[in-house]
Amino acid sequence: MSPQKQGYLYVLITMCIWGGFTLTARLSANWGISAWDLTALRFLLAFIILMPILIYKKDTAFLWKKEPFILAMLGGVIYCLSAYSAFHYAPAAHAAIFLNGCIPLCTAVAAYVLFQQAFDRHTWISLSIMLLSIGAMSWMMYLQTGQAFGFGDLLFFISAIWWGIFTVLLRQWKLSAWHAMSGVAIWSALVYVPIYLLFLPKHxxxxDPVHLISQVLFHGIFVVIIATLTYVEAIKRLGAFKTGSIVTLAPFIAAMIAVPVLNEPLSGAIVCGLIGMGIGALQPWRWLMHQDSLQQSLEQKKNQSSLD
Structure with missing residues (x-):
C-alpha cells in the first residue's frame, strides 16, 4: 500500500472514532452514565494499558515535566468533564456546532492571546463565516423557541475553549504524539481518579453494565489511544492541512446520523449552523488555492526541466 493510501486509511479510522465520540457520548447521556463516571473510567483504563508500556520501555522521565501535567488538566480532565456534561443537556448536532465547529475559532484566539500569533486572511474569513452562522442560527432559534442558546451549548463552547488552549500549547511545546497522549491519559488518571473516588458522586x-463497559472501552481505548496515533500517522503521510480538513467532517456527519439513529430533531436553525460552521472550519477556498499553488509548482518544474 502506498503512503498516500495508508494516509487515507488512517484518516478513515480517525473519522470513524471522532464521529463515534459524538454519537456515543450522546448515547452515554441517554443511558444515564454520568460525566463523573465516564471520565474516571476512561482515564483509568488508559492508565492501566499505557503505564506498563512506559515502564517496560523505560520512558517515564517525560512525565515529570510540567508540560504533560498542564496538558492533562486542560485537554484531559477539564475538557472531558465539560464535554460529557454538555451531552446531558444538548443533542449531537449542537456538539458539532458549538464544540467541533468552534474549536478552530477558539484555537486561533488562544494562539493570539497566549503567543500573539496574528490571524491570517484565511482565519479572518473563517471566523467571519462562523460568527455570521452562529448569529443567524441563534436568531432563528429565538424566533422558534424564544431561547437562542441552552446550558448544553454553553458547556460545549467552554469545552472548545479548553481544547483550543490545549492545541496551542501542544503545538508550542512540540511534544511527540506518543508522549502527549500518554502524558494526558496518565496524569488525568493520577489526579482525577482519586478525587472521583473520595469526593464525587458515583452512579x-x-x-446497564453492557452499556457502561462498551462506553469505557470505546472512550478509553479508541478515543484516547488509537485516534491520537492514527491522526498523527495520517498527518505524516497527507500533511496537516488535508488531514485536518477531512477529519473535521466527522462530527458533522455524526450529527446527521444522530437524526435517524437517536431520533434527534433537526430544525432549520440547526441546519444553518451546521452548514456555516462546517464551511468555516473546513475553509474550502483553501483547497482551491492549494490546488492552484500545486499546479503552479508543477508548471514551474515543467518549465525548468524544459529549459534544462
Missing amino acids: LNEP
Whole structure:
C-alpha cells in the first residue's frame, strides 16, 4: 500500500472514532452514565494499558515535566468533564456546532492571546463565516423557541475553549504524539481518579453494565489511544492541512446520523449552523488555492526541466 493510501486509511479510522465520540457520548447521556463516571473510567483504563508500556520501555522521565501535567488538566480532565456534561443537556448536532465547529475559532484566539500569533486572511474569513452562522442560527432559534442558546451549548463552547488552549500549547511545546497522549491519559488518571473516588458522586449501578463497559472501552481505548496515533500517522503521510480538513467532517456527519439513529430533531436553525460552521472550519477556498499553488509548482518544474 502506498503512503498516500495508508494516509487515507488512517484518516478513515480517525473519522470513524471522532464521529463515534459524538454519537456515543450522546448515547452515554441517554443511558444515564454520568460525566463523573465516564471520565474516571476512561482515564483509568488508559492508565492501566499505557503505564506498563512506559515502564517496560523505560520512558517515564517525560512525565515529570510540567508540560504533560498542564496538558492533562486542560485537554484531559477539564475538557472531558465539560464535554460529557454538555451531552446531558444538548443533542449531537449542537456538539458539532458549538464544540467541533468552534474549536478552530477558539484555537486561533488562544494562539493570539497566549503567543500573539496574528490571524491570517484565511482565519479572518473563517471566523467571519462562523460568527455570521452562529448569529443567524441563534436568531432563528429565538424566533422558534424564544431561547437562542441552552446550558448544553454553553458547556460545549467552554469545552472548545479548553481544547483550543490545549492545541496551542501542544503545538508550542512540540511534544511527540506518543508522549502527549500518554502524558494526558496518565496524569488525568493520577489526579482525577482519586478525587472521583473520595469526593464525587458515583452512579455506576444505575446504567446497564453492557452499556457502561462498551462506553469505557470505546472512550478509553479508541478515543484516547488509537485516534491520537492514527491522526498523527495520517498527518505524516497527507500533511496537516488535508488531514485536518477531512477529519473535521466527522462530527458533522455524526450529527446527521444522530437524526435517524437517536431520533434527534433537526430544525432549520440547526441546519444553518451546521452548514456555516462546517464551511468555516473546513475553509474550502483553501483547497482551491492549494490546488492552484500545486499546479503552479508543477508548471514551474515543467518549465525548468524544459529549459534544462
